[in-house]
Amino acid sequence: MNTNSNCLTFLRFAAICSFLGALTTILLIFLPNPAATDFESQTLLYENKHYISKLWILFVHPQVNFLASLGVAFMLLRKYPLQIIVGTFFLLLWTFTEISQQALLIDSLNQIWRPGYIEAENALGKTMFETLIKAANGISDSKYFVVIYGFGLGSFFYGMAFIKQNEWEKWIGAALVFIGLLSLCSFARYYLGVSSLNTLVNWSYEWIYPYLQPLVRMGIGLWIFKDIKKMAIADPNGNG
Structure with a gap:
């Protein structure tokens, strides 16, 4: 298999990952969270299959989205x-931190500490x-500190690259810039005490983000497939 064929295979994989990223985003936003209002009911969540599945x-989620971003990086670097x-640096920071955050919650919290409490x-x-x-709540929140910071800056910088493109790619760029700034505003209100942002951020997360984020993921996947088609037309024999 020649170099060009390898590149096209990677880009197809990245595009599929972007569509998977849209799917995981939709599931995370719209799947209901189990009701657990006190410590004892929260402790029993390790037995809740819907809760564990969401973790x-x-x-x-960050893995498929980062792989999709590598396809974008390949095209625009x-x-x-x-x-x-x-x-890419900040998206890698987001990816690694969110993976480690969920590993903490899946393994330590829900396979060891919560069952240990019940069985003590x-x-x-x-x-x-x-x-x-x-303590797990504090550790997880500290990781979330890095998650929204890295995701916000990574989305913003990728948006600034897309926004320089032609045609409908500019709209992907504008959406990514908005998502990045929204994440950074959320960071500012949680960790810098900028409470004046609460109303705007809450409204945006309720009425814009749940629909915009999956559309952006799908748009990126379509954009990658469009460029794959262009590359295949320009080099139909795959000679690189």
Whole structure:
């Protein structure tokens, strides 16, 4: 298989990953969260298959989206090296951190600490596991600190590359810039105390983000397939 064929195969894979990213985004946004209002009911979530399945979707979600972003990087790196290199760095930061966050929740919290709390035979054991469970919330939130920071900057820089393109790619760029800025605004309100952003950010996450984010993922997949078609027409024999 020659070099050009390898490139086309990789780009097809990246495009499929982008569509999978749209699917995981839709599932994460629209699948209901189980009701668990107190510590005891939250502790029993490790037995809830819907809750655990959503954690696994969150584990896969950044992986397929980062692989899709590598397809974008392959196509745009030479034209916009600053935006793509910086954006890829921050998207990698987001990907690795969210994967590790979900690994913490799937394994330590829901396979060890929550069952350990339920099965503890004395007050000392319950207190130990309760401390670990509550600590997991803080660790997870610290990882979320990095998640929305990395995702926000990565999306913003990729958007700034797309927005320089022609035709409908500009709209993908504008959407990515918006998503990136929205994530950074969320970071600012949570961790920098900018409470004046709450109303706008909450409204955007409720009425714009749930529909815009999957559309952007699908748009990127279609854009990659469009460029694959162009490459195949330009080099029908696959000679590289």
